[in-house]
Amino acid sequence: MSQHYFDTESNRYKSFELPGAKPHYNPDKPGQVEHIFLDLNLDIPNKSYYGTCIINLTPIRNGLESLVLDAVNLNIESVQVDGNPQQFEYDGKQLWIYLNLLTEINKQIAIAIAYSAEKPQRGLYFIEADKYYPNKPTQVWTQGEDEDSRFWFPCFDYPGQLSTSEIRLRVPKPLIAISNGELIATDEDGDYKIYHWLQKQVHPTYLMTLAVGDFAEIRDEWNGIPVTYYVEKGREEDAKRSMGKTPQMIEFLSEKYGYPYPFPKYAQVCVDDFIFGGMENTSTTLLTDRCLLDARAALDNRNTESLVVHELAHQWFGDLVVIKHWSHAWIKEGMASYSEVMWTEREYGAEEAAYYRLLEARSYLAEDSGRYRRPMVTHVYREAIELYDRHIYEKGSCVYHMMRAELGEELFWKAIQTFVRDNAHNTVETVDLLRAIEKATGRNLLFLFDQYVYRGGHPDFKVVYSWDGDSKLVKVTVTQTQAVSGNNGSSNSLFDLKIPIGFGYVKGEDKGDKVESSTLSSPSPLSTLSPQFEPGAILQRVLEEHYQTADSVEIPTEILVQYDLPDSEILADVLTQRKGRKVSILTPQRQVKAELIEMVERNAQYELQRMQKLSDRNNEAMQDLATILDLPDLPHRIEGYDISHIQGSNAVASQVVFIDGLPAKQHYRHYKIKNPTVTVGHSDDFASLAEVIQRRFRKYGEDPQLPREGNPDWPDLIMIDGGKGQLSSVVAVLQEMNLLEDLRVVSLAKRREEIFLPGESQPLKTDPEQSGVQLLRRLRDEAHRFAVSFHRQQRSDKLKRSRLDEIPGLGHHRQKQLLGHFRSVDYIRQATPAQIAEVPGIGSRLAQEIYDYFHP
Numbered sequence: 001m002s003q004h005y006f007d008t009e010s011n012r013y014k015s016f017e018l019p020g021a022k023p024h025y026n027p028d029k030p031g032q033v034e035h036i037f038l039d040l041n042l043d044i045p046n047k048s049y050y051g052t053c054i055i056n057l058t059p060i061r062n063g064l065e066s067l068v069l070d071a072v073n074l075n076i077e078s079v080q081v082d083g084n085p086q087q088f089e090y091d092g093k094q095l096w097i098y099l100n101l102l103t104e105i106n107k108q109i110a111i112a113i114a115y116s117a118e119k120p121q122r123g124l125y126f127i128e129a130d131k132y133y134p135n136k137p138t139q140v141w142t143q144g145e146d147e148d149s150r151f152w153f154p155c156f157d158y159p160g161q162l163s164t165s166e167i168r169l170r171v172p173k174p175l176i177a178i179s180n181g182e183l184i185a186t187d188e189d190g191d192y193k194i195y196h197w198l199q200k201q202v203h204p205t206y207l208m209t210l211a212v213g214d215f216a217e218i219r220d221e222w223n224g225i226p227v228t229y230y231v232e233k234g235r236e237e238d239a240k241r242s243m244g245k246t247p248q249m250i251e252f253l254s255e256k257y258g259y260p261y262p263f264p265k266y267a268q269v270c271v272d273d274f275i276f277g278g279m280e281n282t283s284t285t286l287l288t289d290r291c292l293l294d295a296r297a298a299l300d301n302r303n304t305e306s307l308v309v310h311e312l313a314h315q316w317f318g319d320l321v322v323i324k325h326w327s328h329a330w331i332k333e334g335m336a337s338y339s340e341v342m343w344t345e346r347e348y349g350a351e352e353a354a355y356y357r358l359l360e361a362r363s364y365l366a367e368d369s370g371r372y373r374r375p376m377v378t379h380v381y382r383e384a385i386e387l388y389d390r391h392i393y394e395k396g397s398c399v400y401h402m403m404r405a406e407l408g409e410e411l412f413w414k415a416i417q418t419f420v421r422d423n424a425h426n427t428v429e430t431v432d433l434l435r436a437i438e439k440a441t442g443r444n445l446l447f448l449f450d451q452y453v454y455r456g457g458h459p460d461f462k463v464v465y466s467w468d469g470d471s472k473l474v475k476v477t478v479t480q481t482q483a484v485s486g487n488n489g490s491s492n493s494l495f496d497l498k499i500p501i502g503f504g505y506v507k508g509e510d511k512g513d514k515v516e517s518s519t520l521s522s523p524s525p526l527s528t529l530s531p532q533f534e535p536g537a538i539l540q541r542v543l544e545e546h547y548q549t550a551d552s553v554e555i556p557t558e559i560l561v562q563y564d565l566p567d568s569e570i571l572a573d574v575l576t577q578r579k580g581r582k583v584s585i586l587t588p589q590r591q592v593k594a595e596l597i598e599m600v601e602r603n604a605q606y607e608l609q610r611m612q613k614l615s616d617r618n619n620e621a622m623q624d625l626a627t628i629l630d631l632p633d634l635p636h637r638i639e640g641y642d643i644s645h646i647q648g649s650n651a652v653a654s655q656v657v658f659i660d661g662l663p664a665k666q667h668y669r670h671y672k673i674k675n676p677t678v679t680v681g682h683s684d685d686f687a688s689l690a691e692v693i694q695r696r697f698r699k700y701g702e703d704p705q706l707p708r709e710g711n712p713d714w715p716d717l718i719m720i721d722g723g724k725g726q727l728s729s730v731v732a733v734l735q736e737m738n739l740l741e742d743l744r745v746v747s748l749a750k751r752r753e754e755i756f757l758p759g760e761s762q763p764l765k766t767d768p769e770q771s772g773v774q775l776l777r778r779l780r781d782e783a784h785r786f787a788v789s790f791h792r793q794q795r796s797d798k799l800k801r802s803r804l805d806e807i808p809g810l811g812h813h814r815q816k817q818l819l820g821h822f823r824s825v826d827y828i829r830q831a832t833p834a835q836i837a838e839v840p841g842i843g844s845r846l847a848q849e850i851y852d853y854f855h856p
């Protein structure tokens with residue numbers, strides 16, 4: 001079953017699962033843990049401690065003979081149940097207690113374990129000065145998440161068990177001890193002091209904590225609840241500077257989550273050498289002391305502020321509402337990370353928040369493309385801590401934001417508040433969030449969770465724009481490129497989502513800085529629009545064109561547009577029919593959606609300005625190139641050619657086109673090299689280039705009447721990737737076709753970026769940094785990129801696709817028919833020609849060829 005959750009279809013991504021990964025589940029429950037009481041004595045010089053751990057357990061079943069607790073590298077002295085010694089076995093990892101009396105349902109037992117620990121490896125950390133760090137303060141602190149509490153006390157160590165807890169600790173003066181909940185007593189004991197803390201609200205073992213040190217205590221409050229900052233003495237000012245906004249944050253989050261801060265105090269303890277940035281132990285967050293800011297650093301307090309609000313958010317998401325299993329950690333980490341965005345929005349405005357979100361998205365995208373791709377919810381791993389990655393933090397945050405966009409401001413918060421209220425002091429799984437959303441809003445967001453939570457990946461877009469000046473028709477094509485073609489039933493890798501398309505134009509001839517609105521494309525075609533042009537009408541045509549070829553799942557149920565469309569009802573009807581679900585087209589006024597449109601408009605405007613700058617740069621470059629090559633006119637259309645192959649297999653040529661210095665991707669082409677001499681182990685770039693040029697310009701060679709000058713298909717310049725040799729082979733074939741007179745062709749050699757001209761043995765004297773040469777370099781690099789990308793695609797297609805591909809005359813459509821009929825290539829192989837001919841569209845001749853192919 002676990003496989004089901006994984007993206008097996010996508011081989012482009014590295015697997016998240018490391019060797020040794022296996023499914024993890026919570027263990028069976030012997031009963032409900034009611035209370036955990038740790039009574040401990042610290043021996044700091046020896047980095048050790050001793051004491052007892054008492055666990056109150058209410059059995060769920062009758063007749064249990066033994067209990068198994070997690071306990072790593074502890075010395076277990078004795079085990080008693082209700083005061084009576086019990087037999088036990090201990091292997092250094094787990095403690096088996098053999099009960100004298102079998103368990104009875106609901107008859108609570110108290111398990112008392114006397115134990116000690118020396119130099120614990122994990123869980124509890126001793127910090128002390130040594131000869132290398134003579135100024136290090138003496139401190140002891142703990143870190144339980146994910147499964148390290150078992151290193152400092154015996155317990156049922158998984159987040160599905162919630163109980164109250166109590167810690168009494170004896171420490172040498174003047175150190176103080178801070179722990180979860182309220183300080184209910186202190187006692188003097190000579191040179192020692194005893195601190196007694198009680199946590200009355202249930203929580204999991206991983207959130208139990210201790211922090212010991214000679215701390216300064218800075219008191220603040222929120223609504224009468226103590227808010228305390230503990231820092232090394234002498235850093236009191238820095239504490240206030242770094243954590244001083246905590247009460248405002250408590251106020252903010254209490255309101256957002258619709259649930260007042262749930263614990264009797266909130267302490268933040270800055271400890272030395274902390275292994276993480278922060279840890280949200282219930283009511284007692286530990287932070288690294290590196291987050292403390294001096295006066296200068298405070299000028300840019302954002303990182304610390306983010307850390308403080310993140311850990312605080314966990315007091316609700318994680319501590320009040322507890323995840324039942326690590327596989328659902330995205331619920332709390334995603335929300336804590338999203339709370340950083342929310343706080344940024346409140347403190348620094350929407351723009352800053354949008355930027356913060358963008359950085360989070362990028363951070364996730366980098367992990368997805370560079371490390372691995374995985375669903376946010378998975379229980380297959382080696383160690384739970386591996387799950388704490390950018391998928392659950394940053395992507396988790398983005399998914400919360402998507403929920404907000406989907407539900408709208410009001411309903412989103414209503415859903416979040418319902419979730420918190422309904423699950424306070426309880427454990428949750430992802431499905432509980434879905435249930436809360438449905439309960440609060442009536443909306444079923446399973447489609448969103450299916451795509452972004454239970455499955456890895458995200459949509460990747462390719463946006464292609466073209467402008468037909470004669471018919472004044474704009475065509476915008478948005479493709480989800482992650483849906484690899486040839487993937488059987490590829491629609492399941494498509495994402496169902498709304499794509500706002502912003503559109504705008506520049507008024508009249510004056511295209512200077514007067515950007516009226518927004519666009520996805522270059523300013524030049526737009527500047528030809530007359531001022532009377534109706535933006536709504538343009539938008540209508542864009543949408544018609546865009547959705548004409550779209551798969552039905554690509555059609556969203558809601559399309560937001562910036563301007564009213566003249567025929568929006570008709571278009572909505574057509575789309576509704578195609579999708580099979582109601583599709584509405586809205587010109588939003590409401591805040592969130594209007595913001596979305598505004599964002600699109602803003603982005604498009606930046607893009608337009610960027611294009612304007614680019615266009616200026618490109619004009620200069622074309623001018624320079626015309627001078628270098630002594631061209632009669634600016635080279636408006638330049639074509640670049642490159643060959644890509646790996647040891648001769650699948651040789652591919654790319655043709656890329658720059659119009660007015662910019663890539664015109666709609667004119668790009670790939671050529672599979674047919675020349676039989678170009679085979680595995682025997683590649684021939686010269687022959688391949690000659691073949692491509694021959695195929696590209698054959699029609700002009702055969703028909704001298706075909707218009708050249710003024711024909712948009714006719715290039716002003718051709719560039720070949722390579723040196724003299726490559727150029728000569730192209731020159732030869734152009735000569736053969738009688739085209740050398742008409743076509744300008746050059747080559748650009750890699751080593752020194754030198755330009756060669758036909759018939760010249762020496763390269764032109766140019767500077768690699770001059771703008772004309774740089775334009776050629778951009779063209780060459782683009783040709784190279786395009787060739788390689790196709791090459792990769794070809795190779796992977798080959799691995800994926802059937803052998804049917806190799807049968808001449810059998811296109812994709814017929815392959816599908818055949819496979820649809822026979823179900824597998826093996827069955828086709830076994831079929832007679834007559835049986836094959838029964839498949840619609842095959843016919844007897846092709847059937848014979850297919851048969852012959854399998855029976856050579």
Ligand SMILES: [Zn+2]
Binds near residue numbers: 310332336
């Ligand atoms: Zn966190």
